[in-house]
Amino acid sequence: MSATLSPLAPKKYPKMPAIEGVRIATAEAGIKYKGRTDLLVMSFDAGTQIAGVFTRSRCPSAPVDFCRRNLGGGKARMLVVNSGNANAFTGRKGRESTELTADAAARAADCSPGDVFLASTGVIGEPLEASSFTHLLGDMVRQARPDQWTEAAQAIMTTDTYPKIATATVKIGGTDVTINGIAKGAGMIAPDMATMLSFVATDAPIAAPALQELLARGTAKTFNAVTVDSDTSTSDTLLLFATGAAARRGAPAITDAKDARLAAFRRALAKILKTLALQVVRDGEGARKQIEVTVTGAKSSRSAKRIALAIANSPLVKTAVAGEDANWGRVVMAVGKAGEPADRDLLSIWFGNNRLAHQGERDPAYSEEATSAYMKRDEIAIRAEVGIGRGKATVWTCDLTKEYVAINGDYRS
Amino acid sequence: MSATLSPLAPKKYPKMPAIEGVRIATAEAGIKYKGRTDLLVMSFDAGTQIAGVFTRSRCPSAPVDFCRRNLGGGKARMLVVNSGNANAFTGRKGRESTELTADAAARAADCSPGDVFLASTGVIGEPLEASSFTHLLGDMVRQARPDQWTEAAQAIMTTDTYPKIATATVKIGGTDVTINGIAKGAGMIAPDMATMLSFVATDAPIAAPALQELLARGTAKTFNAVTVDSDTSTSDTLLLFATGAAARRGAPAITDAKDARLAAFRRALAKILKTLALQVVRDGEGARKQIEVTVTGAKSSRSAKRIALAIANSPLVKTAVAGEDANWGRVVMAVGKAGEPADRDLLSIWFGNNRLAHQGERDPAYSEEATSAYMKRDEIAIRAEVGIGRGKATVWTCDLTKEYVAINGDYRS
Known part of the structure; x- marks a missing residue:
């Protein structure tokens, strides 16, 4: 147990009833x-x-x-x-x-x-x-x-x-x-x-x-x-x-x-x-933000889940969210490294409702101000539309903070 | 370019000759x-x-x-x-x-x-x-x-x-x-x-x-x-x-x-x-230690490389090295997650010449003192002997420090 409560801890807990037996x-x-x-x-x-x-x-x-x-x-x-x-x-x-x-x-x-x-x-x-x-x-x-x-x-x-x-x-x-x-x-x-x-x-x-x-x-x-x-x-x-x-x-x-x-x-x-x-x-170690990653338009739902996990496990994506930086370039990188079918020039990326990239290029209509405000939230949703099929998957992770490194590195057992 | 030179920077550089043409x-x-x-x-x-x-x-x-x-x-x-x-x-x-x-x-x-x-x-x-x-x-x-x-x-x-x-x-x-x-x-x-x-x-x-x-x-x-x-x-x-x-x-x-x-x-x-x-x-971002991971005794050299990369990419292994902690349990974890053929009860693990685990158990002969001294070095060698074949591979990585998170998360572009 840690002395410091996660900032993402539930605000209230349910009363747990008995289960007969x-x-x-x-x-x-x-x-x-x-x-x-x-x-x-x-x-x-x-x-x-x-x-x-x-x-x-x-x-x-x-x-x-x-x-x-x-x-x-x-x-x-x-x-x-x-x-x-x-x-x-x-x-x-x-x-x-x-x-x-x-x-x-x-x-x-x-x-x-x-x-x-x-x-x-x-x-x-x-x-x-x-x-x-x-x-x-x-x-x-x-x-x-x-x-x-x-x-x-x-x-x-x-x-x-x-x-x-x-x-x-x-x-x-x-x-x-x-x-x-x-x-x-x-x-x-x-x-x-x-x-x-x-x-x-x-x-x-x-x-x-x-x-x-x-x-x-x-x-x-x-x-x-x-x-x-x-x-x-x-x-x-x-x-x-x-x-x-x-x-x-x-x-x-x-x-x-x-x-x-x-x-x-x-x-x-x-x-x-x-x-x-x-x-x-x-309650992930050092977590300050929850990240929901949704991949749509992949070749299959299995492929969508692999791409979503590549994004969710990327240290660069996770540190960017910790830094409140809507760094969609790192999402492109993670889609690319997943090894699943993808076409760079059909890819679109959202942070929340802010579409930052569309069909392989930065979205010219995207608002830096709105996106910056969005990145300050506790819960960040990233969506990548692959554009080649109907496969869909959602996974969840947390941001990667200095506290994670401190918890896992700053001790001698 | 960074203002702070990596502690692992070369002590001297070669004089580069011309290449004709x-x-x-x-x-x-x-x-x-x-x-x-x-x-x-x-x-x-x-x-x-x-x-x-x-x-x-x-x-x-x-x-x-x-x-x-x-x-x-x-x-x-x-x-x-x-x-x-x-x-x-x-x-x-x-x-x-x-x-x-x-x-x-x-x-x-x-x-x-x-x-x-x-x-x-x-x-x-x-x-x-x-x-x-x-x-x-x-x-x-x-x-x-x-x-x-x-x-x-x-x-x-x-x-x-x-x-x-x-x-x-x-x-x-x-x-x-x-x-x-x-x-x-x-x-x-x-x-x-x-x-x-x-x-x-x-x-x-x-x-x-x-x-x-x-x-x-x-x-x-x-x-x-x-x-x-x-x-x-x-x-x-x-x-x-x-x-x-x-x-x-x-x-x-x-x-x-x-x-x-x-x-x-x-x-x-x-x-x-x-x-x-x-x-x-x-010169990896935030690196303070070089980590060499060698896997021996895997089913094939391809399998050995996959296991070695699972160890080298594990945030928990990398933070442990940053913390100078010979945390061989995390190496076991990484071998297990690689998805390659392995038998827990044949596995042995070394940090340098210190064998910490042997055939599926903590090595009773291991010296905490010698291992702690070893972990203070700039260059850490981890070896995992899988014990089921002759496959062998070596990969290199660096430790995962708070500076990595700072470099990648502490800014707004």
Whole structure:
């Protein structure tokens, strides 16, 4: 946790309702941090279904390997998350640590280790001593309560400057179901640094295969469309739990992600994932501005997303936004370097509603004054129209400031 | 040009000899900068052969398009380079500007516009008024002298803090031939910013097709193995001229790049390209340390280079080096994100001779003290042994400092 709140922090936070079938406890295990919670337990009613998506890193952390193995079972009874140590690049000891934790969690919740899910965030390469917190799990499960969502979001923070939470209530087949989500810090890794974790739960009765499809689809335009510094964590983990408790109130059991009764649920889930992903971007290390990059007119939506990420990951574009400079030449550069089909002489570029370049040249009608005023805003929208097709994509990032370099470079661990 | 010399600037510069058949002039055209030279002309004897490699950007500058068209002819009589304006993303006006410049240069040198080569560096998107300097070309050609190589390197600087020059003399078939090269600034673009330009000339009699093969091979492990911020300029240009004047002193005419008599020449050319490329990296915006990244044991050399570039372009690795932190966890992260075949549990990582991680775990024998002392050096070598094959590659970059952000973000153009 940082002493300085991000200027892009939410002005207000939602009150997080309970999710039937989910109980939460947090504790101060002192894994690395002192005087704050660093251990989170969620226990779930029997029958809870699970879906998950993970980092694409070829060097994933031990908990990511562990979760991937258990995901096939489709069922979850326990989630254990620690901050302060990522249990990544810890070899055989790392695997043993996940096994010890899962065994202790299974005993605490009276379930199988195959129903336990784990996540860790913090230092890379330091062995995680499971024994420093496994003795706490029994009491935590006993004391767990349904109303601890904000506390849960706080326990998993690392360099985050604020907890990230979102909630929505919608109907499935005439019955209210609720979705709650929490997330933590973006796009960095290693000593004292962050990784992206998010945990979402609902009381809707949705079977694991359908849940997995909903999550995978929901991630593409949310968590998979944000970037802070192009660096991929070893530990990124997004889990979605469905307790099914709303079935007792009449919600119909859903087994197909395309079920028409899911329309409102799908929209609400997408919104929660987007809200959490944007909160992550807005709390990117050193961030002072949110940048939304939209690419239109690309050869395909896949091509549009690649071009959008090339713009969003360009240090020169990000430093220009930090300097409140509508430097469209750097956007041209980023389109050019993406390696995707593009025709320089058809390209147009906007900052907000200010069109700065049109069909391969500076727009003679553009207003320096209006554009300068626009660049002072907290939220900057960049659009590049490629002019050769109908592919479209939007991604989000933050600016690159001296504070980013200070946070990541000004220390000796 | 910057007021502050890079701490990595060369301690001494070579004395640049003449290249028979090359005459050089520089001038203050006032294109953007005042009180310094910003225009370079090189004129070449009839019969001079040329080779070139260019940016891979899909949005190249007008001069890059122009050079690509003329390269097919294989002959060069004139090179005209300006700093202060990149003539990039300037549409029809940009093409007209290159044509006007080439016509004026052809008149000045009494040659065809097809024998003229052009390069521009500086602001993107501003029309380049060729008439602001074309009237100078006639006098420049008349006054051009063979001993102006360092002045040439100065005229093409933008945010460079020192001129980049290199020279070598070797034998082809018992006759001395000389190679001179100059270069300018790295990996940035747009207002007041840089792009990578390099011009190399020799008096060796080498035919254009062989020259092109030599240049393409020489570039792979030099200019194509350096990165400052992963951003690709619209304007990167590397041209190699061979006047053939050494033939008069008995040097044999070479038509095949594989000719055994070229052995020493090939090595010397590779060394000059590497020296210039490293000077560019060492003058990267805000750079305080040079970083050499070597990847061994990858599946192929292509795979090794991709992993090496993922490490070299990682903001987290670069800020860690700036902070003198041997943060090997971030190297693991970068290997993981490269998307290339890798096995976490076979990976080993060195900073200099200090092995920090071995086969997927922190190396228990590593000395924090020795590593900390190592990280204070100007030149940091990072090695990652992937452990699955024999692929090997080395790339070079610089650290990411607050000065980089200041240079690129702390201004309004």
